[in-house]
Amino acid sequence: MPEKIALGRYVFERLNQLGVNTVFGLPGDFNLALLDHIDEVDGVRWAGNANELNASYAADGYARVKGLSCLITTFGVGELSAANGIAGSYAEHVPVIHIVGVPTVKATKGKLLLHHTLGDGRFDVYKKMFAQITEKAVTIDDITTAPHVFDEMFRTAYVTKRPVYIALPSNFIEEKVPADLLEDKIDLTLGPNDPQAEEEAVEEIMKMTVAAKNPIILVDACALRNEVQDLVAQLADETQFPIFATPMGKSGISEDHPRFGGVYVGVLSKPDVKEAVESADLVLSIGGLLSDYNTGSFSYEYSTKNVVEFHSGYTKIKSAIYNDVKMQWILEKLIESLPNVLGDYTPVDLPASPQAYKSLVVEPSEPITQSFLWNRVSTFFKPTDIAVSETGTSAFGIIQAHFPGQVIGISQVLFGSIGYATGAAAGASFAASELNPNRRVILFTGEGSFQLTTQSVSDCLQQYSTMELL
Amino acid sequence: MPEKIALGRYVFERLNQLGVNTVFGLPGDFNLALLDHIDEVDGVRWAGNANELNASYAADGYARVKGLSCLITTFGVGELSAANGIAGSYAEHVPVIHIVGVPTVKATKGKLLLHHTLGDGRFDVYKKMFAQITEKAVTIDDITTAPHVFDEMFRTAYVTKRPVYIALPSNFIEEKVPADLLEDKIDLTLGPNDPQAEEEAVEEIMKMTVAAKNPIILVDACALRNEVQDLVAQLADETQFPIFATPMGKSGISEDHPRFGGVYVGVLSKPDVKEAVESADLVLSIGGLLSDYNTGSFSYEYSTKNVVEFHSGYTKIKSAIYNDVKMQWILEKLIESLPNVLGDYTPVDLPASPQAYKSLVVEPSEPITQSFLWNRVSTFFKPTDIAVSETGTSAFGIIQAHFPGQVIGISQVLFGSIGYATGAAAGASFAASELNPNRRVILFTGEGSFQLTTQSVSDCLQQYSTMELL
Numbered sequence: 001m002p003e004k005i006a007l008g009r010y011v012f013e014r015l016n017q018l019g020v021n022t023v024f025g026l027p028g029d030f031n032l033a034l035l036d037h038i039d040e041v042d043g044v045r046w047a048g049n050a051n052e053l054n055a056s057y058a059a060d061g062y063a064r065v066k067g068l069s070c071l072i073t074t075f076g077v078g079e080l081s082a083a084n085g086i087a088g089s090y091a092e093h094v095p096v097i098h099i100v101g102v103p104t105v106k107a108t109k110g111k112l113l114l115h116h117t118l119g120d121g122r123f124d125v126y127k128k129m130f131a132q133i134t135e136k137a138v139t140i141d142d143i144t145t146a147p148h149v150f151d152e153m154f155r156t157a158y159v160t161k162r163p164v165y166i167a168l169p170s171n172f173i174e175e176k177v178p179a180d181l182l183e184d185k186i187d188l189t190l191g192p193n194d195p196q197a198e199e200e201a202v203e204e205i206m207k208m209t210v211a212a213k214n215p216i217i218l219v220d221a222c223a224l225r226n227e228v229q230d231l232v233a234q235l236a237d238e239t240q241f242p243i244f245a246t247p248m249g250k251s252g253i254s255e256d257h258p259r260f261g262g263v264y265v266g267v268l269s270k271p272d273v274k275e276a277v278e279s280a281d282l283v284l285s286i287g288g289l290l291s292d293y294n295t296g297s298f299s300y301e302y303s304t305k306n307v308v309e310f311h312s313g314y315t316k317i318k319s320a321i322y323n324d325v326k327m328q329w330i331l332e333k334l335i336e337s338l339p340n341v342l343g344d345y346t347p348v349d350l351p352a353s354p355q356a357y358k359s360l361v362v363e364p365s366e367p368i369t370q371s372f373l374w375n376r377v378s379t380f381f382k383p384t385d386i387a388v389s390e391t392g393t394s395a396f397g398i399i400q401a402h403f404p405g406q407v408i409g410i411s412q413v414l415f416g417s418i419g420y421a422t423g424a425a426a427g428a429s430f431a432a433s434e435l436n437p438n439r440r441v442i443l444f445t446g447e448g449s450f451q452l453t454t455q456s457v458s459d460c461l462q463q464y465s466t467m468e469l470l
Numbered sequence: 471m472p473e474k475i476a477l478g479r480y481v482f483e484r485l486n487q488l489g490v491n492t493v494f495g496l497p498g499d500f501n502l503a504l505l506d507h508i509d510e511v512d513g514v515r516w517a518g519n520a521n522e523l524n525a526s527y528a529a530d531g532y533a534r535v536k537g538l539s540c541l542i543t544t545f546g547v548g549e550l551s552a553a554n555g556i557a558g559s560y561a562e563h564v565p566v567i568h569i570v571g572v573p574t575v576k577a578t579k580g581k582l583l584l585h586h587t588l589g590d591g592r593f594d595v596y597k598k599m600f601a602q603i604t605e606k607a608v609t610i611d612d613i614t615t616a617p618h619v620f621d622e623m624f625r626t627a628y629v630t631k632r633p634v635y636i637a638l639p640s641n642f643i644e645e646k647v648p649a650d651l652l653e654d655k656i657d658l659t660l661g662p663n664d665p666q667a668e669e670e671a672v673e674e675i676m677k678m679t680v681a682a683k684n685p686i687i688l689v690d691a692c693a694l695r696n697e698v699q700d701l702v703a704q705l706a707d708e709t710q711f712p713i714f715a716t717p718m719g720k721s722g723i724s725e726d727h728p729r730f731g732g733v734y735v736g737v738l739s740k741p742d743v744k745e746a747v748e749s750a751d752l753v754l755s756i757g758g759l760l761s762d763y764n765t766g767s768f769s770y771e772y773s774t775k776n777v778v779e780f781h782s783g784y785t786k787i788k789s790a791i792y793n794d795v796k797m798q799w800i801l802e803k804l805i806e807s808l809p810n811v812l813g814d815y816t817p818v819d820l821p822a823s824p825q826a827y828k829s830l831v832v833e834p835s836e837p838i839t840q841s842f843l844w845n846r847v848s849t850f851f852k853p854t855d856i857a858v859s860e861t862g863t864s865a866f867g868i869i870q871a872h873f874p875g876q877v878i879g880i881s882q883v884l885f886g887s888i889g890y891a892t893g894a895a896a897g898a899s900f901a902a903s904e905l906n907p908n909r910r911v912i913l914f915t916g917e918g919s920f921q922l923t924t925q926s927v928s929d930c931l932q933q934y935s936t937m938e939l940l
């Protein structure tokens with residue numbers, strides 16, 4: 001690598017280091033020069049989507065599989081079409097880096113009546129809009145600080161699990177930056193917990209565990225986003241507590257895990273699952289996100305007040321909030337400590353095993369029911385599949401299906417924008433192919449929803465021709 | 471009509487009065503109850519689009535033909551998908567009324583973790599975003615003032631020629647309002663000009679006209695938006711000045727008008743058009759919008775400083791701005807006054823007539839050129855056609871085509887969002903069918919652009935089945 005490289009190349013070298021190997025988006029004259037640098041970086045490819053909304057959904061789907069993603073659009077017309085997708089990523093805690101090619105600093109200062117502007121000289125409007133639906137929105141304004149700003153924004157997206165917005169004026173793209181900056185990798189590690197608060201919280205949880213006869217674990221959306229699935233499984237292994245998932249937490253624990261008890265959705269749960277969860281005398285809730293669709297319209301009815309919530313930035317025990325006690329580190333501590341106080345605990349029975357799916361046969365004269373369909377689908381899944389379901393019938397239906405092995409479920413349960421699933425499936429298919437070329441992505445959607453983003457099918461197909469070329 | 475009607479019905483009764491006979495958008499649970507009221511109003515139909523971006527483009531296309539339009543979306547997921555379309559309407563001065571069904575006042579106050587929210591209790595984010603790209607954004611918060619607020623917002627859109635945003639909490643939809651409010655029609659008339667300023671401006675323009683040997687008229691975007699085409703034609707009739715159009719002003723004057731000289735786009739103009747415009751010693755510019763694509767990248771080179779600009783809110787003579795001298799009224803005054811001071815003026819010759827199109831024949835061995843294509847298209851147009859062209863090759867090409875009779879041209883020359891043309895054509899087709907069932911809408915787009923909003927084709931088809939039903 002030369003001593004100095006263009007900022008454009010720097011961006012993709014960094015993304016490559018972060019495991020972002022596919023970039024989504026559309027070209028436009030303010031980002032064209034940037035896109036030209038993709039080819040300089042082995043390991044990064046351009047997806048090239050059919051429109052920006054679909055591209056933003058694809059970036060979201062990719063990030064849910066690989067932990068981070070990048071979307072590139074052009075000033076105004078491109079970025080605004082992606083607003084709904086980015087807002088969805090914000091709501092659902094998905095880290096998408098949105099880079100927007102914008103006019104040069106000179107054109108902006110001169111308030112030129114350029115295409116893609118609102119015609120009134122306000123060049124900062126789009127950024128202001130995105131500031132509302134991202135963790136942070138910045139404009140690159142100085143080549144000397146630009147690499148640092150990109151690094152910081154990439155880190156912010158990863159650590160906060162939220163989208164970020166970076167406006168890149170086109171005059172900076174070819175400017176040179178020192179290549180050796182790339183030698184220091186971006187630090188993605190989380191800061192440690194507040195030791196005092198963590199110690200108090202662990203002690204409190206140990207006490208509650210000793211007293212409990214019937215504790216359960218409930219895994220939810222943010223356990224997936226914070227990629228603590230392994231810790232969740234270890235906690236279940238070590239404690240033998242029954243473990244349940246919410247709709248958004250589905251695939252936070254392997255459904256083949258011997259202590260997996262089913263999906264809890266308040267009143268919409270299977271009766272024995274509802275009974276098992278609500279009769280618990282201690283609930284360890286990991287990454288909870290209590291939106292209406294995720295909770296059966298707010299119908300949780302725990303009989304206990306002993307609820308511990310583990311979040312990305314804090315832990316809450318009953319009403320007490322322990323700031324800066326992040327789930328990552330406290331779960332590790334609990335996996336070590338809890339087994340020491342489980343002397344009296346006898347593992348309770350699980351609800352009727354949700355794994356016991358059999359291939360149902362339907363007589364031609366019988367109607368095909370939802371329950372038949374989702375049971376049948378359960379036998380069709382392979383352990384590495386990615387199952388994407390759409391708001392509406394399929395997102396509700398998939399709750400009943402059994403995910404074997406490491407199946408990843410993707411659904412926009414909180415934000416609920418229809419059309420999302422098709423776009424996200426396209427993005428997930430790029431991610432899947434990078435992890436394992438045999439990995440399947442299976443899309444469940446409604447014919448109404450499919451209309452909105454049907455072009456995403458061509459985005460996937462294009463991937464296969466790209467893969468041929470690789 | 472009963473004495474009291476639901477607010478939902480009130481909205482559509484008003485739209486009907488304003489000539490908005492088709493409503494664009496998509497259903498969602500926060501606007502469903504509102505949409506149910508469409509059927510109560512004879513003369514208003516629901517378009518039902520395949521997605522919200524396409525719906526917003528359709529609403530824009532409809533408004534460009536009929537002067538006003540309405541788009542209805544649902545909270546968050548629906549409205550945000552329309553952001554790019556609404557921003558385009560703002561940039562291009564197109565009056566679109568955007569009504570968004572939002573959660574009830576109670577849910578909003580309770581900051582419930584509802585679907586379609588960002589999950590953080592901020593219910594006002596979407597409105598804040600739209601405030602940036604609309605003339606005005608409001609939330610209905612009181613049933614007693616609601617009819618008045620709707621009336622005011624409808625008026626604002628019409629008068630300012632910009633989109634407006636109205637968030638309607640779903641609890642208000644069925645609440646009753648007095649039906650007799652509908653008897654007072656919404657006042658859409660423009661206030662009068664400042665009489666003193668107008669008199670001074672008219673006098674100044676008369677002086678300049680007396681001194682000029684070679685005055686021209688240049689018609690641009692905002693002449694179309696302010697629907698002063700008749701005044702423009704009268705001004706050309708009365709003065710016999712050559713009249714030219716910009717790309718965005720194309721169809722601001724019939725191209726069959728005997729004094730129509732061609733399309734002026736700075737350096738991209740035909741040489742004789744460029745010469746004719748730039749050698750003028752007085753330019754009467756009506757509704758000018760000097761964006762890069764509209765001016766051949768800012769390449770206007772008038773040899774004179776004698777430029778008069780007529781705008782919707784002011785008139786500018788050389789450097790002097792006359793506030794509150796609106797084009798509508800001052801053009802009327804000039805049509806009366808100017809003929810009196812034209813004693814010495816001999817109408818100059820026009821550039822080679824752009825009407826002189828003939829059906830060119832191309833030998834099978836010869837390549838089909840752009841210039842052949844657009845000449846050939848000129849002979850294909852019928853006088854009532856609506857020609858929609860897309861950013862890129864077709865928007866540049868159509869400049870060369872001759873529009874016979876009352877052909878309306880639609881193109882998003884300033885904002886330049888690709889995919890717009892297909893969506894706008896769908897919307898225009900609804901408008902066209904309301905004006906004259908034989909009116910044709912002809913779409914020119916690129917295969918790249920067509921990808922973005924290809925579903926809009928199905929939106930048109932649906933119209934035809936609706937029309938069968940009418």
Ligand SMILES: Cc1ncc(C[n+]2csc(CCOP(=O)(O)OP(=O)(O)O)c2C)c(N)n1
Binds near residue numbers: 445449
């Ligand atoms: C972008 C967006 N627009 C509108 C809605 C409101 N909405 C929710 S479900 C739905 C209909 C979906 O139809 P289909 O996919 O056929 O539903 P299914 O029969 O699978 O439940 C609509 C319009 C939404 N959630 N998102």
Ligand SMILES: Cc1ncc(C[n+]2csc(CCOP(=O)(O)OP(=O)(O)O)c2C)c(N)n1
Binds near residue numbers: 864917920
């Ligand atoms: C929404 C949006 N995204 C991206 C762009 C940037 N852009 C301008 S033209 C173009 C390609 C259009 O392709 P096509 O329609 O085939 O162009 P043509 O050959 O007709 O000129 C793109 C991506 C844009 N103007 N709008």
